[in-house]
């Protein structure tokens with residue numbers, strides 16, 4: 001039970017547990033190695049914290065091998081799941097001989113009788129059976145079998161990863177998973193947010209292959225996948241700070257552009273463009289702006305960020321129009337909710353926070369940012385928001401909720417503990433002076449956000 005035990009121990013520690021899939025080739029994406037040695041990549045992932053590994057040994061479609069399994073088992077020493085199309089007892093014996101601790105058994109290519117027989121033979125040989133499902137019925141059968149380690153493949157493996165399955169499969173099926181089993185969401189997970197969605201839906205861990213192989217920095221990307229909290233750093237103005245954020249695993253890099261009021265972080269469109277060009281695809285860009293809807297939409301179309309944050313006097317109607325138009329272009333909209341009564345009246349015609357949140361939730365925005373800093377005090381040092389209020393807001397919306405305003409290295413641990421925020425946004429709290437970020441502070445924030453030093457709630 002080495003594989004299961006190792007996973008269980010890690011799940012208890014409160015970080016998101018991600019099983020990296022060592023996969024040389026994807027029928028959909030082609031060569032994933034790009035000249036790298038898979039054994040070295042496996043070592044990098046274990047050094048980055050991977051508690052276990054999965055190795056695809058299937059040779060025709062995925063270009064794996066048993067020798068690869070053996071080399072990785074020897075080089076890393078962590079428990080390994082062998083992924084292949086397993087049919088016979090001999091396959092199991094060989095799996096054990098080559099150093100794996102767990103074996104994949106798939107409903108998609110085994111009858112129930114075959115799977116049941118192999119399940120018990122695996123146990124007898126001291127291998128942890130990993131039962132892979134894709135439907136409700138298969139999950140029900142996994143429960144009847146008493147499986148302790150159950151995967152939901154988000155894709156239909158018989159289509160060799162070419163179908164459009166996504167984390168939605170896990171969200172739809174997780175409720176049906178056998179109680180007490182470790183539930184793994186596998187395939188198609190591309191970002192830390194996909195991992196969070198799978199875990200929010202009820203998975204205990206995620207198995208990620210392709211996305212890890214496509215990332216520019218394997219270790220940093222792996223750590224981002226394991227971070228329960230997503231960090232956004234705003235007000236970037238210098239190329240070295242953009243680089244520091246990426247090195248530290250900051251998920252969202254924010255640029256204040258054409259803000260209608262003078263603030264020290266403001267960039268011109270061309271300056272923002274140059275900085276945003278440095279951001280590689282594992283990270284997301286956000287422009288923070290405000291003003292007239294048409295200007296905001298035009299700016300977004302020029303700069304093509306992943307998201308636009310409306311942080312000025314935009315009304316509910318402006319927000320609706322902007323979010324609608326940006327979502328068609330694949331750009332997410334974040335709206336900052338004003339906390340002062342005057343701004344609330346101006347933008348939403350009411351001072352009832354609950355109403356404001358409900359109305360915003362009906363628009364196409366993807367996230368609501370709760371910030372003590374608003375248009376009237378945009379350049380002052382932020383003060384902390386009320387944690388109870390933040391938690392209350394979360395009860396009334398399904399939108400992502402971003403915590404912002406006055407967060408810094410001194411208060412981050414308490415604020416994360418008291419709000420249970422999954423998305424946080426910092427600006428002045430990681431600065432030496434306006435627009436100059438401090439790499440050490442950024443790293444300290446990441447340590448807290450990734451759960452390494454997190455207080456655990458009982």
Ligand SMILES: O=P(O)(O)OC[C@@H](O)[C@@H](O)c1c[nH]c2ccccc12
Pocket residue numbers: 021023026056058062083084085104132153157186187188189207208209210211
């Ligand atoms: O690369 P992805 O989309 O993260 O998927 C990994 C893994 O789930 C997938 O490779 C897989 C799932 N089940 C399998 C069975 C055999 C071979 C491969 C697989």
